[in-house]
Amino acid sequence: xxxxxxxxxxxxxxxxxTVTLSCTYDTSESNYYLFWYKQPPSRQMILVIRQEAYKxxxxxxxxxxxxxxxxAKSFSLKISDSQLGDTAMYxxxxxxxxxxxxxxxxKGTRLSVIA
Amino acid sequence: GAVVSQHPxxxxxxxxxxxxxxxxxxxxxxxxxxxxxxxPKQSLMLMATSNEGSKATYEQGVEKDKFLINHASLxxxxxxxxxxxxxxxxxxxxxxSPGRGTDTQYFGPGTRLTVx
Numbered sequence: 001x002x003x004x005x006x007x008x009x010x011x012x013x014x015x016x017x018t019v020t021l022s023c024t025y026d027t028s029e030s031n032y033y034l035f036w037y038k039q040p041p042s043r044q045m046i047l048v049i050r051q052e053a054y055k056x057x058x059x060x061x062x063x064x065x066x067x068x069x070x071x072a073k074s075f076s077l078k079i080s081d082s083q084l085g086d087t088a089m090y091x092x093x094x095x096x097x098x099x100x101x102x103x104x105x106x107k108g109t110r111l112s113v114i115a
Numbered sequence: 116g117a118v119v120s121q122h123p124x125x126x127x128x129x130x131x132x133x134x135x136x137x138x139x140x141x142x143x144x145x146x147x148x149x150x151x152x153x154x155p156k157q158s159l160m161l162m163a164t165s166n167e168g169s170k171a172t173y174e175q176g177v178e179k180d181k182f183l184i185n186h187a188s189l190x191x192x193x194x195x196x197x198x199x200x201x202x203x204x205x206x207x208x209x210x211x212s213p214g215r216g217t218d219t220q221y222f223g224p225g226t227r228l229t230v231x
Binding site for chain 1: 146147149153156157158159161166206208210212214218219222224225
């Protein structure tokens with residue numbers, strides 16, 4: 001079975017600073033995908049970034065980037081130039097190579113951006 | 116991008132009554148939909164996987180007779196909470212997948228259920 005671990009229940013960062021959220025996972029699968037989802041107070045799940053396990057290049061989306069270390073089974077999220085709107089719960093998630101299987105979520109990290 | 120809707124967004128009901136929550140994929144066909152439950156300040160807990168035209172697959176510990184799931188078409192799945200009790204109060208979220216070859220799932224906005 002796959003597991004996803006987020007070891008930081010809460011984090012805070014000053015506006016305009018950079019913060020890194022940690023995520024590790026465990027799987028015996030060779031082909032899979034990793035995601036970071038953001039859940040703001042509205043509770044709508046928003047996809048932040050997606051990484052394909054077979055790609056060595058780290059995914060980036062504007063101010064969001066990941067550090068994907070496949071051998072170490074680590075998938076951290078870096079948020080640059082933090083903005084107040086980044087305040088939210090962040091969930092790391094894993095899925096096998098098919099959309100017909102459910103996402104496996106970590107417990108989440110609550111990020112607060114402080115003005 | 117793909118859009119998934121949920122209805123209602125918020126429902127309050129009396130203990131003992133049944134509540135139906137709808138999950139619709141608005142601009143794509145969803146061969147598979149997933150139902151999650153989320154308690155305050157916690158992660159999403161998978162309740163069941165719903166495939167169009169077949170019976171749902173429930174996770175261990177989820178009562179099939181209490182949480183009835185129907186996936187009658189490629190754009191609609193429903194979750195019915197039968198004989199609701201206060202402990203069923205929670206936030207229910209659905210997600211939808213276009214199917215094989217696609218890893219991305221799209222989430223609905225969630226339904227807040229309060230049972231009095």
